[in-house]
Amino acid sequence: MSENQKKIWITGASSGIGKAVAEKFANEGWKVAVSARRKELLDDLAKHNNISSFPLDVTNRSQINNVFNDILNACGDIDICLFSSGTYEPKDEQSLDPDKIKNVINVNFLGVIDCVKVVEDYFKNKKSGHISIVSSIAGYRGLPNSSGYGPSKAALTNFSESIYFDFKKFGVRVSVVSPGFIKTPLTDKNEFPMPFLKTPEYAADKIYNGLVKGNAFEIHFPKGLTLILKFLRILPYRLYLFLVDKLVKR
Template structure:
């Protein structure tokens, strides 16, 4: 087993993480999968027997992250690829601003990812090889109504990845940031507004798998949403805020 390529995917119970883990396993990888719900991981493992290995985990627990990362390396071998996909979304407006919900979002999306990075970067730096991909979001490009907590966490991930990429590169470790638009997952089903350019999770899987095979730092999709959000981010504040005001419910 140790001679085969090894991957670790967090947030693999549902959505994008699950789809990418399944794709990697079908491509011949040995894949460690983590999420908080054992049943989701068990059902995924049944889809590709002998290739997917379940390691239940709450990424907000730093000690547990370190223990699981060590367990994976001891069981499966050194990690060639790590995809940090775990995340949560708590919509909130100014009127129903929720400090606990905001803190939970930051704890999972940002600090949970930080916990995982701290666990996987040192061994990769020591080996001078490996690839880490962090799932952020195009919502990190511009502040959007009701997505203040989620967008803030994803903007922080984009900034963090930009800061780490040159540093990791000098040690031979690749870092990618994945910025999806709206993907049909359990998280987006919380939205009660029209989602432009919504794509099925299978299409997201196609884009990510293709992007991981390139040298691009950013994997962003679908292209229509990428163009729209990056153009919006370039507009003067007055015009940009006038546009986002029209998104209010």
């Protein structure tokens, strides 16, 4: 590892978007620390010279702390944290089951908050760096059959906006990633047609460019879909509810 080599920590990196982003950064010469629960998938990814595996369950706060210390010991320094872990079970979303909703909130929202808490002092002390959080356009407004996932992502986006101000004072960048439909194990469970469906490699390119070359708060793609959702977001309730009721097949 050269002294000038940039370093990124990516959670949710065992499959889908996180995995594709890890490969993209590694191929661009970055040192990449990858985390998720499935060690065997991470170890496979770590066959790449620039990737190292650090298994982790984001619902276990002390484990996050230990893993971040291990990463710092191994890498010496971290420039970007990309928190991409997430869970989604479409069948569970159709029922209003508090236990299942709590599980989604635990992984998608509280798990990310714990990760941010663990890296907070490190970034604030070094007065540089970047924390990026993978949310979703599903959090823009309430959608049908989304009793846990949408609310977890709405909370995550709001949280990212909130900590943006706090970290900015310390010279630390905070950004949020809002993907549309990307073909991953997570969306493979969907039984409805997914407009503008893109590959994980497409998402990885957009995220890499947004994190490394851009300076926007929100990295959103594909624009064909996200701009429609952004338009729906500013509509008054009466119109929004009418349109979604008509447009979304249930």
